[in-house]
Amino acid sequence: MLQRHRREVSLIVAILVIGAVLAVVAPGFFTFANQRDLMLANMPVLIVALGMVLVILTGQIDISVGSQFAICSVATGVFARMGLPTPLAGAAACLVGALMGGVNGALVAWVRIPSIVVTLATMVALRDGLRWVTQGAWVQGLPPGFQWFGQSQAASELITAGCAAVLAVGMNWGLRNLAAGRVVYATGSSPNAARLVGINPRLVVFAVFVLTGALTGFAAAFNAVRFLQIPSNAGMGLELKVIAAAVVGGVAIAGGRGTIAGTLLGVLLLSMIGPGLTFLGLSAYWERAVEGAIILAAVAMDAVRVRSGIHADIVSAQAA
Amino acid sequence: MRTSLVLKQRRPWPEICFPNGEWVLALALAVEIAVFSAIGENFFTWSNFFEVVRLSVELGLLALALTPIMITGGIDLSVGSIMGLSAVVFGVLWRDGGLPIAAAVGAALLLGCLAGLLNAVLIAKLNLPPLIVTLGSLSLFRGMAEGITKGAENYSGFPAGFLRLGQGYLWGVVPVQFSVLLVAIAAYWVLLHRSAFGRTLYVVGFSPSGARYAGIPVQRRVALLYFLSGLVASVAAVIYVAHLGQAKSDAGTGYELAAITAVVLGGTSVFGGRGTVWGTVLGLFAISVLQNGLRLAALPSEMTGVLTGVVLVLTIGLGRLRARAQRNEATIDEADSMKNSQLAILCCAVVGGSLIVAGTNIWLMRSLRPADIAPARTAARPGKRPVIAMMPKSKGDPYFISCRAGAEEAAKEAGVDLIWDGPTGLDPAKQNEVVEGWITRGVDAIAVSVENSAGISTVLRKARARGIKVVTWDADAAPDARDFFINQATPEGIGFTLVDEGARLLGGKGEFAIITGPLSAANQNSWMEFMRQRVAAQYPGMKLVAMRPSDDDRDKAFAETQTILKVYPKVKLIVTISAPAVPGSAEAVQQAGRKDVFVIGLSLPNLCKRYVHDGVVQAVVLWNTKDLGYLTVYTAALLVEGRTGQGSLQAGRLGTVEVRGSQVILGKPFIFNKANIDRYDF
Numbered sequence A: 001m002l003q004r005h006r007r008e009v010s011l012i013v014a015i016l017v018i019g020a021v022l023a024v025v026a027p028g029f030f031t032f033a034n035q036r037d038l039m040l041a042n043m044p045v046l047i048v049a050l051g052m053v054l055v056i057l058t059g060q061i062d063i064s065v066g067s068q069f070a071i072c073s074v075a076t077g078v079f080a081r082m083g084l085p086t087p088l089a090g091a092a093a094c095l096v097g098a099l100m101g102g103v104n105g106a107l108v109a110w111v112r113i114p115s116i117v118v119t120l121a122t123m124v125a126l127r128d129g130l131r132w133v134t135q136g137a138w139v140q141g142l143p144p145g146f147q148w149f150g151q152s153q154a155a156s157e158l159i160t161a162g163c164a165a166v167l168a169v170g171m172n173w174g175l176r177n178l179a180a181g182r183v184v185y186a187t188g189s190s191p192n193a194a195r196l197v198g199i200n201p202r203l204v205v206f207a208v209f210v211l212t213g214a215l216t217g218f219a220a221a222f223n224a225v226r227f228l229q230i231p232s233n234a235g236m237g238l239e240l241k242v243i244a245a246a247v248v249g250g251v252a253i254a255g256g257r258g259t260i261a262g263t264l265l266g267v268l269l270l271s272m273i274g275p276g277l278t279f280l281g282l283s284a285y286w287e288r289a290v291e292g293a294i295i296l297a298a299v300a301m302d303a304v305r306v307r308s309g310i311h312a313d314i315v316s317a318q319a320a
Numbered sequence B: 001m002r003t004s005l006v007l008k009q010r011r012p013w014p015e016i017c018f019p020n021g022e023w024v025l026a027l028a029l030a031v032e033i034a035v036f037s038a039i040g041e042n043f044f045t046w047s048n049f050f051e052v053v054r055l056s057v058e059l060g061l062l063a064l065a066l067t068p069i070m071i072t073g074g075i076d077l078s079v080g081s082i083m084g085l086s087a088v089v090f091g092v093l094w095r096d097g098g099l100p101i102a103a104a105v106g107a108a109l110l111l112g113c114l115a116g117l118l119n120a121v122l123i124a125k126l127n128l129p130p131l132i133v134t135l136g137s138l139s140l141f142r143g144m145a146e147g148i149t150k151g152a153e154n155y156s157g158f159p160a161g162f163l164r165l166g167q168g169y170l171w172g173v174v175p176v177q178f179s180v181l182l183v184a185i186a187a188y189w190v191l192l193h194r195s196a197f198g199r200t201l202y203v204v205g206f207s208p209s210g211a212r213y214a215g216i217p218v219q220r221r222v223a224l225l226y227f228l229s230g231l232v233a234s235v236a237a238v239i240y241v242a243h244l245g246q247a248k249s250d251a252g253t254g255y256e257l258a259a260i261t262a263v264v265l266g267g268t269s270v271f272g273g274r275g276t277v278w279g280t281v282l283g284l285f286a287i288s289v290l291q292n293g294l295r296l297a298a299l300p301s302e303m304t305g306v307l308t309g310v311v312l313v314l315t316i317g318l319g320r321l322r323a324r325a326q327r328n329e330a331t332i333d334e335a336d337s338m339k340n341s342q343l344a345i346l347c348c349a350v351v352g353g354s355l356i357v358a359g360t361n362i363w364l365m366r367s368l369r370p371a372d373i374a375p376a377r378t379a380a381r382p383g384k385r386p387v388i389a390m391m392p393k394s395k396g397d398p399y400f401i402s403c404r405a406g407a408e409e410a411a412k413e414a415g416v417d418l419i420w421d422g423p424t425g426l427d428p429a430k431q432n433e434v435v436e437g438w439i440t441r442g443v444d445a446i447a448v449s450v451e452n453s454a455g456i457s458t459v460l461r462k463a464r465a466r467g468i469k470v471v472t473w474d475a476d477a478a479p480d481a482r483d484f485f486i487n488q489a490t491p492e493g494i495g496f497t498l499v500d501e502g503a504r505l506l507g508g509k510g511e512f513a514i515i516t517g518p519l520s521a522a523n524q525n526s527w528m529e530f531m532r533q534r535v536a537a538q539y540p541g542m543k544l545v546a547m548r549p550s551d552d553d554r555d556k557a558f559a560e561t562q563t564i565l566k567v568y569p570k571v572k573l574i575v576t577i578s579a580p581a582v583p584g585s586a587e588a589v590q591q592a593g594r595k596d597v598f599v600i601g602l603s604l605p606n607l608c609k610r611y612v613h614d615g616v617v618q619a620v621v622l623w624n625t626k627d628l629g630y631l632t633v634y635t636a637a638l639l640v641e642g643r644t645g646q647g648s649l650q651a652g653r654l655g656t657v658e659v660r661g662s663q664v665i666l667g668k669p670f671i672f673n674k675a676n677i678d679r680y681d682f
Helices: A006-025 A032-041 A043-057 A065-081 A086-109 A117-135 A152-177 A180-188 A191-196 A200-222 A238-247 A260-279 A283-307 B011-016 B021-037 B046-055 B057-071 B077-098 B102-124 B129-147 B158-168 B176-193 B194-205 B209-212 B216-242 B255-263 B275-294 B302-327 B340-368 B398-414 B428-441 B453-465 B490-505 B522-536 B554-567 B583-591 B605-612 B625-641
Strands: B387-391 B417-420 B445-448 B469-473 B485-488 B510-516 B542-549 B571-576 B598-601 B616-621 B648-650 B656-660 B663-665 B670-672
Touching: A006 A238, A006 A260, A006 A283, A006 B158, A032 A043, A032 A152, A032 B490, A032 B554, A043 A065, A043 A117, A043 A152, A043 A180, A043 A200, A043 A238, A043 A260, A043 B158, A065 A086, A065 A117, A065 A238, A065 B209, A086 A200, A117 B255, A117 B302, A152 A180, A152 A200, A152 A260, A152 B209, A180 A191, A180 A200, A238 A260, A238 B129, A238 B656, A260 A283, A260 B469, A283 B129, A283 B542, B021 B275, B021 B302, B046 B057, B046 B176, B046 B428, B057 B077, B057 B194, B057 B216, B057 B275, B057 B605, B077 B102, B077 B129, B077 B255, B102 B129, B102 B216, B158 B176, B158 B216, B176 B194, B176 B216, B176 B275, B194 B209, B194 B216, B209 B216, B216 B428, B255 B275, B255 B302, B275 B302, B275 B428, B275 B554, B387 B625, B398 B417, B398 B598, B398 B605, B398 B625, B428 B445, B428 B453, B445 B453, B445 B625, B453 B469, B469 B490, B469 B625, B485 B625, B490 B510, B490 B522, B490 B542, B490 B571, B490 B598, B490 B616, B510 B522, B510 B554, B522 B542, B542 B554, B554 B571, B554 B583, B571 B583, B583 B598, B583 B616, B605 B616, B605 B670, B625 B648
Parallel strands: B387 B417, B387 B445, B445 B469, B469 B485, B485 B663, B510 B542, B510 B571, B571 B598, B598 B616
Antiparallel strands: B616 B670, B648 B656, B656 B663
C-alpha cells in the first residue's frame, strides 16, 4: 500500500507539515471563510485538472486549456448577453470547449500529430485568435441575473462546490470501477495491448480531449458567474498550474499511472502555498522561489526515500 | 509490404539533405519568404536578413540547447528562467559588486552551469521526471531573480565595449552575436551528428533500457545535457543583456515555450530518438521570419500566434503523413491505417471544426461590440500619406485599447496612416524588435509607450539617426532618444495623487495594502516608489502592510485581495494600480461585505463604473486616455510636417497644448468618482 502510493504519502506529509506550520503561526488560515475562498479560487484548476488527469493517463498532454478557458469565459458572457439563461449559457460554453477539445483530439488521435505539438499550436493560435477578435475588450453589460446564476451568493457557492465535489468523487469512482475508466488506463499503459483486447485507443484519446474541453468550459462558466464582467485574458498560465498539480500528485507523464485522489492532493498542496506564504508574512518578491523549492522538495522526497533500482528508465519515465 | 531494418546502400539526395523530412519546413519557410517579399516593405534585403538573424540569437541558443535534450526524450522548461537569473546576477555583480565585465560574465556563466547542474542532479541522479523538475525550477529560478532585484531593480549603463556584443556589427553588416550563434550551431551539429556521443543520445531517446544494456552511461549523458543547457541559457542571458543594454528579472520570460516551438517545428520528436540541428535552425527561422514579415507588412501581431499554430500543425502533420506513407509498416499500431479517402474526410472535418470555432468566435464578438472590431489598418497605401507607427506596452490591455480609439481619430483628422502594433504582453525585448521592424520598413514617425527606458533608447536613437521622428507617450525613454514626450502624468504625480486621495479617505491614518501588476512592471514599481516617499514624508500615521502582485489578472487580484482582507483585518484601504485588477479587488471587498474598506486605484472608468456606483470603489485615478492617444498621433503628424512651435502646439480638437521643453503636457491626473464617472466612456 505504502509502496504503491508513495507519491500520495509524500504529498500528505508535505501538506501536513505546511498545515502544522500555518496552524501554529497563522491560525486564521484555517477559518471557514478562508477555506471557502481558497476552494472557490482554485475550483477552475481543480475541475480542469480532472480532465487533464485523463489526458495524461492516456499518455498525452493538453497545454491549450488556458486558452480554451479564456474563450469559454468570453463565450459564456456572450451567450448570456444574447439572452440565454445563465445555466444554458454555461452549457453552451461547455459545448464550445468540447468542440475545441474535439479539434485537438482529432488531430492527435487520427492525424497522429504528437499531442504536445497539437496543443502547443492550439494554445498560441486560440489565445492570439481571441486577442485579435476581441482586441482585448472585456464582456460588459451582462444581464442582471447572470451573477450567481440569479441565486444568492451562498447558494451559488454551494452549487459550485457541490458540482465540483460530485465530479471529483464520480470520476475517482468511475476511473476505478467503470469499464470506461479502465480503458483510459489500458490505453495509456500500452495502446497496442489495449487494441488487442478490443479497445479502440484512438477513440479513447479523442474522448478524453473532448471531455477535457468540456470540463474547461464548465470551469470557465462557474468562474465567470462569480463576477460582473468577463476579461478576455482569463486563464493565463492555467495549463502550467493544472499540469503541475497532476504531476506533483503522482500522475506519470508517460501515461497509465496516476489517480484522481493524488491529483486532488496536488491541487491542495499547490493552492495552499501561495496564500499560506501571505499568511506567514513572506515578502511577495521571494514567493515564487519558495513555491518552486516546495514543488521540487515534494517530488524529491519520494525519490530519496525509496531509491528505485531501475535507473535505466529515467528517460522513458518522462517521454510524453 | 514489409521493409526490414537493413540500411539502404544508396540514399537519394532528398534524404541526405533532409534526413528527417525537413523539406516540408523548408518549403514553408520558402513560402513565407515569397509572400512577405511580395507584401512586406524592405523585406527581401540583406540588412533585413541580418536583422532577423540578430533578433533570433537568444532564442536560437535556447532551441539548440533543447534539441539534444528532446532527442533523449526529456524537456527543459527552466531555460527562460535561468536566463533571467543569470542576467540579474550578472547585473548585480557588475554594478553593485564592482567586478570587471569579464569576471561578471564568467560568474553568470558559472551560475548557469550551477542551475543546470541542479536540474541534472534531480533528473539523472534522483530519477525524477524532467517535466516536473524543470517546472519546479522554472518557478525557483525566476523567483530568485525577482527576489534579488525586488522585481524593480534594472541594471543598465554597461560599457560600450560590452554592448557591442549585442548591438554592434562586424564589417558594418554582420551582427556580432551572429558569430556566437554560428559557433553554437556548429558545436551542436558536431556533437549530435558527427560524434559517437551524439549517436548514443539517439539510442537513449529510442530506448533508455536498450541504451543501458548497450553499455551507455545513460545517467551521465543525460546529466551532461541539462548541465550544458544551463550554460547555454546563461550565454543567451549575457547576449540578451548586451542586446537590450539592461538586466532585469523578467529577462527571457516565455522564451522556453518559443524555443520548444522552434524545436518541435524542426521535426524533433517529443518522444525522443528523432531530430536534427538543421531542423531546429529551420524551425527557428520559420518563426522569426514570420514575426518579422508580419511586422514589415504592418499586419497585426496577433496573427503571429494564429499562423504559428497553423504552420506547426501543417508541417508536423504533413511530415507524419509522408513518413507513414513511406513506411507502410504492418506493425500492430499501424494495422488499421486508414484509407486516403477516410483521411481526407477526417482532415476536412478537423479543418471544418476549426473554422466553426473561429467563425463562431468572430460572429459572437461581432454581435458583442460591432463598433470596436473595425479591421486594423493594414499596409500603407502607395500614396504620399505619412505613416505613423504607434506602440502600446501591451496590446491586449484595456487601457491601451482606449488610447487607440483616440489615436485612430487623430490619424483620420491629420491625414496620416496609423500602424498600431506591439507586444501582446509586457516584454521589453519584443518592443525593441517591433521598433527595429519599423526602421527597416521605413515609417515617418514612431510613437512608443516605453516599457523599459534603458532597453529601448538605443533603438530609438538608431531610428532618429535614420531621420525618423520619435515620440514617446505614456512612459518616457532617455531624453536624447526622442523628439517629444507626451506627458500625461508623471510617476510622481500618480503616486502622490493616489496617496493623497487614500489619506483623505482614511483621515490620514491607518493601514493600507497595494495590489500591483506583475512584480517586474516598470511603471507600477516607480509609482510605488513615489507612494512610499509621499507616505513617509506627509502621512506618518499611514502604514503600508502588504504589497501583492496581480499579474494584470482580474481573478488573481480577486484572490489576493481576499487573502489580504483576512491576514490584515486592520487594512482599511486597498490601492490597486493595474487596470484589470481594480474590478477584482472591488469584487473581493464587496463579496466579503467589508463596507469599512476603501478601494482606490488606477483603472478605466468603464471597468469600474458599477463598483463606483455601489460605493465599493471610491476613486479611480487616470487621465483621458482617448485624448492621450489623440495628442500623441497629432504631435507626431505635426513633427513629420515640421510644424511644431516653441511653448505650445495646436492639436486639433484639443486646441492649444502646452509644451515644456521637449515635453507635451496633457494635463494633471484626473480623479473619477461617483459624481463624474458617468460622463466618460472609455
